[in-house]
Amino acid sequence: MGALRLAEYSEKGGVGKTSVTNGLAAVAGDRGMRVLVIDLDSRATASKELGVPIPEIGDPEIFTLNDLLYVNPGDDDPLDPTDAIADTIHPAGESWPSTVRVLPGERKLANREADSGPIEMRLRQGLRAVAGEFDVILFDLPPRPSGKLVTAGLAAAEGEDGGGGVLIPATLTTDGLDGVTQALRTVKQMRQGYSPTLSVAGIVRSIVPRDRELRAIHREFDRQLFERVDPKLGPWGEMVLGEPLPAVASSSGEADADVRYLVRQYAIREEARFAQVPITSAPGREAKRLVATYGEILDLLLKRKENR
Amino acid sequence: MSSLIKQGRGRSGLSKAPEGDPAAPPPEIALPEPRPGEASPGAGGVLAAPGEAVERLREAVPRPYEPVSDGDLLGAQERRDLTTCEAALEHLRLAFWVAGRALQVIRDARLYREAHATFEDYCLDRWSMSRPQAYRLISEWSLAERLLAVSPMGDKVSERHVRELLPVATVHGDDAAELVYATVAQADGVRVTAELLRDVVAIVPTQWDPAAAVLIIREFLDRDGQGDGGSVGRRSPFQTQTTRVRTGLADLATRLRKGKGGDPEQVRAFVADARRLLDQIEQSMS
Known part of the structure; x- marks a missing residue:
């Protein structure tokens, strides 16, 4: 069975794409799974x-996704990405599990958005050579409506055996819901061309705050998230991971604690990011809760893949 | 772990993409050669399309980004970004007088005539700019160019400096405004600011006499602690206010002596009122 491929994608920034990507990478790596994170964002977060x-910030000569996608216009015999990809995959930092590998982004990756060459399938082609070496492949996509990098990422996420999916992080805000709408539209477009079998792995409610004052509005957005229906892809409620939030919040918020697959907003997440350590290494109850949630999501998606 | 990703590493022939930063400054905008017989080639080229230079500059300035390093020294890319951003600010600082010169060219050569009957119509229609605005920019640019030539601060003459000097240029001409500016700028230890220039302009005598003006300005700078290491920051609000009142009264006295005053009854009422206020000031000291 091939690797579980997940593309974290939303057109909106700040909805938790990178948090989910690296959270899943940390949990999977902690379990000894072989993980590849592919960073398609020129901010390289x-x-x-x-x-x-x-x-x-480090090695000016390190090979990145940009080098894999770039083809010199004057080169009559372009390098095959299946030959080159090994040079672009690097071990994660020493704080991370040793089984985590990274195909990094860099700032110059933004040049590829305007690349006139047919580069959209180079990542997918390159992964043919190495995909068998990994159990989980995570694609951290930029917050953009399509474009070369999003297309390259989603085309590669489909995988050769099909069944790769798009995991859509959504904050319970207007931006979050807009991001889901637009991401679903892009998935439909990809299905019409590059990735006929690309699926929606799920919608993950992320960065859900514990702020009491915001609970009412978040509950309203949660309700909308479960009620919307896509004419082609079906009810959103079937794509959202977990159950709807309870209609009325308890004053302590304990009722929400029973809702699974809900990535809450905890300061420890930002602290772990700042320290460049996996959330699995972070101390405290909040970190444990996040690890548990990422673990639940990973288990669910692995199970779905097995059952397909 | 992965035997495969070690296999072949470094032997693929992959090389770093040679392109630069996507937000790096674009090459200089190539301006066409001046037409034969043009009086002042200088910077008198023509951009291919309105807004092209601004558009290129906008594209060149990077998007905001998080710090890439905690170190004190900037990396090569950070240094390039700083240069680009400072170039944008430099454009902003000098844009006012470039705009003024452009407006004058359009007005004097009647380049607006294809679509507009008058220069005023053109300014309003094309740039939503009123006539006074347009003419102020035109007045400023020529003065700015002169000040740039005499300023010991090089190109640090700001729009506000020029604007404060415009009343002198309007009444006494650009030579007078240039002399006022040069007298202030070349005084020892004086930091030229718009506020200081406003105060200096306020004491410039109504009757223009270059030698007398220089003396008055120098006395003003010495008296108010501006010279010899002084700076505008050392002036109190009281000093600023009394300077203006004194200058205003002196100007009024000169006008009255020359018979240019208003109704004698009104003058007498003003003098009585002023005397009463001065008495109040004096009494407040006791």
């Missing part, structure tokens, strides 16, 4: 958190 010395 995931790569930095994973401790990779990308050109801007």
Whole structure:
């Protein structure tokens, strides 16, 4: 069976794509699973958190996704990405499990958005050579409506055996719901061309605050999230991981604690990112809760893959 | 773990993509050669399309990003970004007089005539700019160019400096405004600010006499602690206010002596009122 491929994607920034990507990587790596994180965002946030010395902050000569996708227009015999990809995959920093590998992004990756060459399938092609070496492949996509990098990521996420999926993180806000709408539209477009079998692995409610004053509005957005229906892909409620939030919050918020697959907003998440350590290494109850949630999500998605 | 990803590492022939930063400054905008017979080639080229230079500059300035390092020294890319951002600010600082010169060219050569009957119509329609605004920019640019030439601060003449000097240029001409500026700028230890120039302009005599003006300005700077290491920051609000009142009264006295005053009854009422206020000030000291 091939690797579990998940593309974390939303057109909106700040909805938790990188948090979910690296959270899943940390949990899977902690279990000894072989993980590859592919950073398609030119801000390279995931790569930095994973401790990779990308050109801007460490090694100017390190090979990145940009080098894999780039083809010199004057080169009559372009390098096959299946030959080159091994040079672009690096171990995560020493704080991370030794089974986690990273195909990092870098700032110059933004040049690829305007690349006139047919580069959209180079990542997918390159992964053919190494996908068998991994149990989980995570794609951290940039918050953009399609474009070359999103297309390259989603095309690669489909995988050769099909069944790769898009995991859509959504904050319970207007932005979060807009991001889901737009991400679903992109998935449908990809199915019409590059990735006919690309699926929606799920919608993850992320960065859900514990702020009491915000609970009412978040509950309203949660209700909407479960009520919307996509004419092609079906009810959103079937795509959202977990049950709806209780209609009325308890004053302590304990009722929400029973809702599974809900990635809550905890300061420890930002602290772990700042320290460039996996959430699995972070101390405290909040870190444990996050690890448990990422673990639940990973288990669910692995189970679904097995059952397919 | 992965035997495969070690296999072949470094032997693929992969090389770093040679392109630069996507937000790096674009190459200089190539301006066409001046037409034969043009009086002042200088910077008198023509951009291919309105807004092209601004658009290129906008594209060149990077998007905001998080610090990439905690170190004190900037990396090569950070240094390039700083240069680009400072270039943008430099454009902002000098744009006002470039705009003024452009407006004058359009007005004097009647380049607006294809679509507009008058220069005023053109300014309002094309740039939502009123006539006074347009003419102020035109007045400022020529003065700015002169001040740039005499300023010991090089190109640090700001729009506000020029604006404070415009009343002198309007009444006495650009030579007078340039002399006022040069007298202030070349005084020892004086930091030229718009506020200081406003105070200096306020004491410039109504009747223009270059030698007398220089003396008055120097006395003002010495009296108010501006010279010899002084700075505008050392002036109190009281000093600023009394300077203006004194200058205003002196100007009024000169006008009255020359018979340019208003109704004698009104003058007498003003003098009585002023005397009463001065008495109040004096009494407040006791």
